[in-house]
Amino acid sequence: MKVLVAVKRVVDYNVKVRPKADGSDVDTANVKMSINPFCEIAVEEAVRLKEKGVVSEIVAVSMGSKQCQEQIRTALALGADRGILVETDAELQPLAVAKCLKALVEKESPQLVILGKQSIDGDNNQTGQMLAALTGMGQGTFASEVNVEDASVKVTREIDGGLQTVELKLPAVVTTDLRLNEPRYASLPNIMKAKKKPLDTTTPDELGVDIAPRTKTLKVEPPAERQAGIKVADVAELVEKLKSEAKVI
């Protein structure tokens, strides 16, 4: 069966971003960019399913600027078979991404679509759920275990109280949680091979998708800074301060 995996180019998770001085946006100039960590887990899961013989083809897709090709190449180096870039310089909100993905799902007819549960820039945690709604598929969000059976997939999900297992009819959408797997590193030969794998480019227009933003960011600002605290000498002083000064115990 065929799997579609969506990957996003984001500011590397180790970078501490700052708003621009005019508060218009986040300053991403000259900042290291990477594949979103949850998307990497999605690619890894697809590759493992292929290694198990469950999956025959993995299509990695990304949307955004031309540079998103780098993240698709990363996915190809990890084991995806081919890539599709939906190229646009316009701002893409999760609803627009979900609509582009829906158009690709209709073209490619994958049995499974795997996405990360959230991107670490927008922190929205929406795209997978919205894609599932638009395509009328079942959804297994925050997955920590995925077992594909004949016509269904069993997904163990991380929920607030612990774990929950659901069974979804295929085709279905799965979004990955951190504990689903440990992504591998791409080897140099695989990175070289990935350069030869096919990567098609399309646009939201060609897909017939209206990507007009529905929300407008009026301002971005740093969060309130915490006051610098003090160091205490020992446990006795700590307990004393918590009782008399902070009055929290």
Next chain:
Amino acid sequence: MSILVIAEHDNAELKGATLNTVAAAKAIGGDIDVLVAGSGCGAVAEAAAKAEGVSKVLVADNAAYEHQLAENVAKLVADLGKNYSHVLAPATTTGKNMLPRAAALLDVQPLSDIIAVESPDTFKRPIYAGNVIATVQSSDAIKVASVRTTAFDPVAAEGGSAAVESVDIVDDAGLSQFVGEELAKSDRPELTAARVVISGGRGMQNGDNFELLYKVADKLGAAVGASRAAVDAGFVPNDMQVGQTGKIVAPDLYIAVGISGAIQHLAGMKDSKVIVAINKDEEAPIFSVADYGLVADLFDAVPELETKL
């Protein structure tokens, strides 16, 4: 304006997160209806009717909603939501699972994890692991948003007297089935609602050592949390994780033990009123946000803390 709040519950009990979400709805202003979708959830509806500020409780009591599968509940929420200006749910795993699906069915771009209401169409929400706060305006006809519960004080659980109405719509999409669940059992307060939280990180070294934290927690009536490192190392289950990808807490007192303070962890706890850090590495980033820092070996400090409380 009219606002539909989706109740968080387990069919037996209304969860506190619902009261925080009603508080966010009050900040928007307008009539507030609460939807209780579940199975055998009459007691939940009665509890919701008593919450301050609620005008009406809608109950969809049907086997199709028992486990609140997103495929079924989102359809119901989209059907009902058409008649409202706002649809809100708490940003719990249930809310995050269902609400974007409902929003897509309504062809609306939802807003996740709002922390403040500026006006009925403008909200604040954290992005980039809480390192940036964005003020966002929605142009959609129906505003769909999940609410960061720790950012809104709950409304009173008693004193209201809303009418309870049953909803006949039954949406069984037939796409998904509940198979089972494994819930962590604990007598301690729920992590997101606890007044005091004590969390352990990689420095705890193993799961057995969390016993040290449990003892302190029991003396303080605290919940016990963990950093991602402690969860990934298998010391404790994942539902204890505090951080960008785990739970967001804002207790009166947060005690971080053996936690370095990576930005992903800070995103989950830096709105706590008082932060205490116990770490033997005095360069650990956690000390830059801690009100009280103790540079010490946790294996000496934590047992001593327990005896001194």
